[in-house]
Amino acid sequence: MPSFKTIFTLIFWLILxxxxxxxxxxxxxxxxxxxxxxxxxxxxxxxxxxxxxxFSKINGGMEFFGSTQIKIITVNNxxxxxxxxxxxxxxxxxxxxxxxxxxxxxQYGNGSGQLPxxxxxxxRVTNICGTPVNNGVWQTFAASSGSAxxxxxxxxxxxxxxxxxxxxxxxxxxxTNPGEYTFIIDYKILPAxxxxxxxxxxGRYSANIKFCLSEM
Amino acid sequence: xxxxxxxxxxxxxxxxxxQLVDEQNVTITMxxxxxxxxxxxxxxxxxxxxxxxxxYMGGITKYGATQLKVSSSISWDLYAVGTSANAATNFWDxxxxxxxxxGVLDVTTLPLEALELHQDKANPSSAGATAFDDYNANFATSxxxxxxxxxxxxxAPYTRPVAAEKYIAGHNAATDFVAGGSYLLLxxxxxAGSNYWYSIDYRLVPGLPAIFPNARTNAxxxxxxxxxxxxxxxxxxxVYTMNVKYVLVEN
Numbered sequence: 352m353p354s355f356k357t358i359f360t361l362i363f364w365l366i367l368x369x370x371x372x373x374x375x376x377x378x379x380x381x382x383x384x385x386x387x388x389x390x391x392x393x394x395x396x397x398x399x400x401x402x403x404x405x406f407s408k409i410n411g412g413m414e415f416f417g418s419t420q421i422k423i424i425t426v427n428n429x430x431x432x433x434x435x436x437x438x439x440x441x442x443x444x445x446x447x448x449x450x451x452x453x454x455x456x457x458q459y460g461n462g463s464g465q466l467p468x469x470x471x472x473x474x475r476v477t478n479i480c481g482t483p484v485n486n487g488v489w490q491t492f493a494a495s496s497g498s499a500x501x502x503x504x505x506x507x508x509x510x511x512x513x514x515x516x517x518x519x520x521x522x523x524x525x526x527t528n529p530g531e532y533t534f535i536i537d538y539k540i541l542p543a544x545x546x547x548x549x550x551x552x553x554g555r556y557s558a559n560i561k562f563c564l565s566e567m
Numbered sequence: 568x569x570x571x572x573x574x575x576x577x578x579x580x581x582x583x584x585x586q587l588v589d590e591q592n593v594t595i596t597m598x599x600x601x602x603x604x605x606x607x608x609x610x611x612x613x614x615x616x617x618x619x620x621x622x623y624m625g626g627i628t629k630y631g632a633t634q635l636k637v638s639s640s641i642s643w644d645l646y647a648v649g650t651s652a653n654a655a656t657n658f659w660d661x662x663x664x665x666x667x668x669x670g671v672l673d674v675t676t677l678p679l680e681a682l683e684l685h686q687d688k689a690n691p692s693s694a695g696a697t698a699f700d701d702y703n704a705n706f707a708t709s710x711x712x713x714x715x716x717x718x719x720x721x722x723a724p725y726t727r728p729v730a731a732e733k734y735i736a737g738h739n740a741a742t743d744f745v746a747g748g749s750y751l752l753l754x755x756x757x758x759a760g761s762n763y764w765y766s767i768d769y770r771l772v773p774g775l776p777a778i779f780p781n782a783r784t785n786a787x788x789x790x791x792x793x794x795x796x797x798x799x800x801x802x803x804x805x806v807y808t809m810n811v812k813y814v815l816v817e818n
Contacts, residue, residue: 389587463642540597553600555598557595
């Protein structure tokens with residue numbers, strides 16, 4: 352029989368773990384996906400560093416292709432059918448950073464100008480079978496911390512295996528269907544944004560992008 | 568004890584029913600470095616050779632000898648400053664002297680202000696200037712007593728000129744600047760017509776006697792050799808050098 356202390360510690364740890372994710376929660380319905388065996392994997396760097404150190408880069412922007420690879424495994428709970436969605440969110444660290452802006456880590460120069468807003472980040476999601484919403488299209492986040500872009504958000508249960516741009520969202524794995532359970536993300540920032548005068552304050556900035564896998 | 572086991576069991580069951588949520592994170596960092604880029608086309612050595620009397624009288628003008636092109640991500644000012652090893656006294660550096668050197672009336676104290684500049688378009692932002700704000704005035708027939716084209720000189724070339732001195736673009740006041748941009752960008756005045764591109768002419772007029780009669784401060788105070796070194800003095804023949812710096816600075 353475990354001691355009272357062991358049980359209490361276990362309960363506390365489990366509660367802590369269950370509250371760890373900042374991704375918006377799932378729909379709250381039945382648990383059809385196995386949360387222990389299902390997961391989102393990322394074996395690429397968790398840092399994408401845009402260093403604008405020449406006029407050409409500031410004027411022309413910078414792109415990073417395939418900087419993030421997301422791989423999905425989803426498993427049915429016994430006798431149930433798992434249906435999932437995949438959404439990317441952008442966040443800053445909150446107050447005192449304005450809701451629409453990057454976090455300012457350091458300021459260069461005399462500080463005149465504006466903070467860059469989160470809608471400077473452009474992303475493009477693709478995979479082999481073209482399953483993402485807006486596959487291959489550059490998209491921009493709304494200028495607000497917590498704004499989202501759907502990658503897979505299909506209310507119709509769509510099985511894997513056809514590789515025909517269908518929004519696959521059933522149990523499966525990148526190991527067996529890599530073209531439908533793997534997602535490649537490109538990033539682009541255009542500080543000049545096509546205007547003749549550059550409005551941004553030089554400095555070092557950061558923002559957080561979350562890739563959230565959740566059950567529908 | 569039984570109650571705690573019961574609570575634990577309930578929580579385990581609850582967690583076991585949890586729906587799938589998993590996440591991965593990427594941090595986007597953006598290092599926006601302030602870019603001030605000044606390109607200069609033209610020889611870095613502007614050579615004036617005075618070897619006949621007409622050159623002494625009329626001076627020598629070098630048209631469009633320097634092209635200045637700016638690309639910047641921040642608001643900026645651009646100024647020219649004349650300096651030398653003798654900058655504290657505002658004289659050219661004497662490298663070699665020619666001929667008979669009496670050392671009485673033939674002096675080597677050539678004022679830096681003897682150099683005159685002309686820029687092809689007016690300073691676009693200089694409301695706070697209290698004297699000539701730029702070098703846009705056309706070269707007038709010598710002698711010129713206004714100081715309209717004489718180069719700004721300083722022993723501290725990286726200290727921005729005050730409101731009473733000349734800039735090429737922008738000025739001393741915080742509100743006088745050219746916004747970040749580039750001569751490369753497509754707009755109504757792209758390229759050489761834009762506020763990001765300046766063509767600079769140079770003129771030196773020794774005069775006869777060779778006192779550089781046009782040398783003036785921006786306020787019009789005479790800086791010719793006869794005024795600075797005494798009546799009857801004149802420039803000793805020889806080789807002289809001075810340094811013109813074009814300084815692009817954040818406003």
